[in-house]
Amino acid sequence: MKDPIPRKTVYRLSLYNRCLEQLGFAGSGTVSSEVLSKIAGVKSPQLRKDLAYCGHVGKRGLGYDVVLLRERLAETLGTSRLPAVVLVGTGNLGSALLRYQEGFAKEGFEITAAFDARPEKRSSDISVPVLPMTELSKFVTERGVKMAILCVPGTAAQSVCNLLLENGIQAILNFAPVILQTPPGVAVNNVNLAIELENLSYFIK
Template sequence: MEYSPSCMKESLPAPVIPKKTVYRLSIYQRCLQRLIENDVNTVSSESLAGVAGVKPTQLRKDLAHFGHFGTRGLGYNVNTLVEMIRDALGRNRLQPVVLVGAGNLGSALLRYSGFQKEGFEILAAFDIAARRGDPKVDGVPVIPQEEMMGFVNKNDVRMAILAVPVSAAQDVVDQLIDAGVQAILNFSPTVVDVPDHVMVKNVDLAVELENLSYFVRN
């Protein structure tokens, strides 16, 4: 049981990390980075959980999926934890990403510094209305849609951010998948169909707002 997950014993099906755990790892990561900035070396599950907005038990259980990282009586070493999470989430955080659809929302996302700051690089943006020689936006070239598949293929791009109109969404998604994309962050307000091996995360701003409105007392 020690440091090696049980799956090592005889290549069992998989460690099976709950999706929600994986999601929270990203949140922990963000909080840890804040701690590093403040020169904090050690953190207890209680205080980290407090900052991340979860219960201490949940934090410990989440981390336990990946091994033993804490010191009883003391807590977790911040740097160790950050490395562990980085590994867990895939060291390929330098993964190239493309953005499709440089309209209002799309171009705002291009200028949004948050992605870069967290270690993602948007290689290029594609738009149906783009022309060769269009100016870069915040250092990112905006390229005609036709060149998307070739580009994705050539650069081994596995992740895409989608911000195209609903009417184009499914088509673009199909193309992206054809070209090798495996994960899509979808800002187009529609549900798209994808094969099992492709992961889509929908971020539908209007749906989020509508959902929130349910919790407003009348």
């Protein structure tokens, strides 16, 4: 049973992990909480509190052993074994994300397949296999895929979401402009770039 780590803490733990990775720390060495918190852009006491969820990883006056810290972060976040991901909806945004596959791969994620109602319309520069929606159930259940990226139009989002959940998907990164209705135990993170931009424009004077 995992500890109930607050969602915002999980987010920051991911952030620390990325910061350590991006800094390209060599195989050994330590990093102080002051340095790491500065890079991550959080307050140092916040960082220490967050990292306490990973057990006793810091040494007083010496900082954090980088190798140990990254191992513990991966264990805590469950990212030592990154799950397979499918993408549904290969329109403008879905295609852009598939072309970003290289970027995801660098971060340790692999989109194993994409699905679309009209798979034949995919552009030639996409290397991920694009399959028809009718093959989704079989693919996802056979391979035990638990995570999906949803890029279908808003009007189709809820029904595709239901199909995903019926086939064992437990976590969805949702790009459709709809708040999905899901049962407890399903995790949904929403990203809508147009809404983010529109939302920001409200704050411009």
